[in-house]
Amino acid sequence: MNNRKDKGPVPYINFFIKLLQGVRKKIGKINSIMEGKYSPALLASGVTAIAALITIIILFLPNYLGVANDGTTDGIMKSAGFYYMNKDSDTNYGDYFIKTYTEVASGEEVQGNVWNSQLIFFRAAKALDQLFTRDSIFDIRFLALIYFLLYLPALYLIIRQSCERVKTFSEGALIAGVGLIIFSDVGYMTYFNSFYPEAIWFLAILYCVGGYMSFQKKRSGYKDLSALFLIVISGSIMVSSRRQCAVMGFILAISMIRLVTVRRSFIWGGVCIASAFLLSMLSFVCILGYPSDFNETSKLHAMTRGVLFSSADPAKTLTEFNIDPSYELLADASAYDYLPFVRSGDSSLYHGFMDQYTIPDIGIYYLRHPDSLIGMIDVSIKQGMDMRRSNCGNYEKEAGFPKKAKSLFWSLWSSFKELSAPKTVGYLILLTFAVIILFYKGYSLRRVEDRRNTVFLDMLIMVLAFLLSQSILVIVNSGDAEMAQRLFLVGLSIDIMTYCVFGELLHKLRIV
Secondary structure (H helix, E strand, O other): OOHHHHOOOHHHHHHHHHHHHHHHHHHHHHHHHHOOOOHHHHHHHHHHHOOOOHHHHHOOOOOOEOOOOOOOOHHHHHHHHOOOOOOOOOOOOOOOOEEEEEEEOOOOOOOOOOOOHHHHHHHHHHHHHHHOOOOEEEEEEHHHHHHHHHHHHHHHHHHHHOOOOOHHHHHHHHHHHHHHHHOOHHHHHHHOOOOHHHHHHHHHHHHHHHHHHHHHHHOOHHHHHHHHHHHHHHHHHHHHHHHHHHOOHHHHHHHHHHHHOOOOOHHHHHHHHHHHHHHHHHHHHHHHHHHHHHHHHHHHHHHHHHHHHHHHOOHHHHHHOOOHHHHHOOOOOOOOOOOEEEEEOOOOOOOOOOHHOOHHHHHHHHHHHHHHHHHHHHHHHHHOOOOOOOOOOOOOOHHHOOOOOOOOOOOHHHHHHHHHHOOOOHHHHHHHOOOHHHHHHOOOOOOOOOOOOHHHHHHHHHHHHHHHHHHHHHHHHHOOOHHHHHHHHHHHHHHHHHHHHHHHHHHHOOOO
């Protein structure tokens, strides 16, 4: 009996060893067949074609999928001349995706006065709709079509550049396949059928990252200038989309200066520095000219759902702001609760509480208490990992699904992130260490022959800076109360870092 028990696991171990050997042998045969035929361009083209089919199913075939409005897009909608068909309907917000809007304002509608880069896409979509339909009804799928046509080259670029280092078909196919799963997930694609800025952010980041990756190999000056131009245009659209994105222009500007070493040319260096200057100036203009994305309710939450929420001793923390410690009862309070302890606009909160601090005061507090900031960043990582707005459905009401229903089609990545992925600042720290360890070899601040690791490490540091800037900005201005609607770029940045680390690990370990 004992001997049988001892031998029990052995057949299973032998089975898995033989299975692994068989798989590796098959992979070896495939690589032998594809030797000399491997092409990152062809692989990226294949993945892009599959992504196109998936996206068409999601956006343009019944049941049409999108993201329900939550009310935050009403200003930009009205500025573009789009209005709800039934402005009194209780289904306009949150529950169901709305596909059609009227272009005719009712007598009670007030024209919006929001101006940002989104209007470029909205007005292009409106013109396209008019060209085909010639009516006063706007179908949001025309906006999705524009985003879709911009998405395909962006996906091709990032997949191709990720596969450039790889020399075997099996490695390239796996890296490309994972890229398809991540960057064509329904959680990303449904934003194309919406008025949210997330669609623009997604496309702009893909172009900036893919364009930056493309400097990993030597090529003609024309191609380098084209990539630089692509980054500047994409970055400018992103920076000018919202005031909260304005700071990202300074990060991009630093990255532009790092590209000076790519070519030994005075003209090239001048172009890079000029690009950095233009992005910096655009950031200044947006910071000074755009209205704040945050309001008085946000300021309340910056204290109650941020400073006090992360404090071990709220009463003591309040004294640092010269606020009566009795206000510690507001720790964790939110005006968005179903039965709120405090309400936005309550005049009793201003005298002695909200008039005692400013947003810069809160920023200084976090500088003095980095442990509180790290704790809040931990919360922001968890919120940012959720690609899909929990309070917004994907289906039209006519589809017959419950309120706020989410599509499970092509949702492997978003479901994994929601249910199984690590969502802590520890994961971000681990990911950052992995980036440094994998790409530090050969890194140089000067011009070098093999510049791949330098380019990739600079790019990933840029992405990390995007993540931290957005996380800290939201924390300082609104605590954790608005993270669900403002931290899309945090989740996207983590996805890009994860993807690059995966690809490099796969190459170094030679698993396939």
